Amino acid sequence: MKDEILIKKYLPMTETAYYILLALVTPRHGYGIMQHVTKITNQRVKLGAGTIYGSLSKMEKDQIIVPVEEEDRRKIYIISSQGEKLLELEMFRLQELLENGRKGRR
Incomplete structure (x- = not known):
């Protein structure tokens, strides 16, 4: 799937998707995740089985x-190279949110 389509589909990322991708930096099965x-x-x-x-x-x-x-x-x-790119983009987005929140409180 093209990167642009994946970006539109997954970003901003749900907390569930974020944690699944983060967990799959190491190979795991569903229960392990x-x-x-x-x-x-x-x-x-706490992610439910469903x-x-x-x-x-879906992923x-x-x-x-x-x-x-x-x-x-x-x-x-395990996370694929496309999944890693999405995870990095989401981490960047979250970092930006955090930094802007801190700036706004000064």
């Missing part, structure tokens, strides 16, 4: 994540 996100957000974000598997299916179709292997009927995914 749910556990990782819960841990790194101090249990603030949410995670629907998102993984795989859009080629921003790719399956790397299957283990005990669990598909293990």
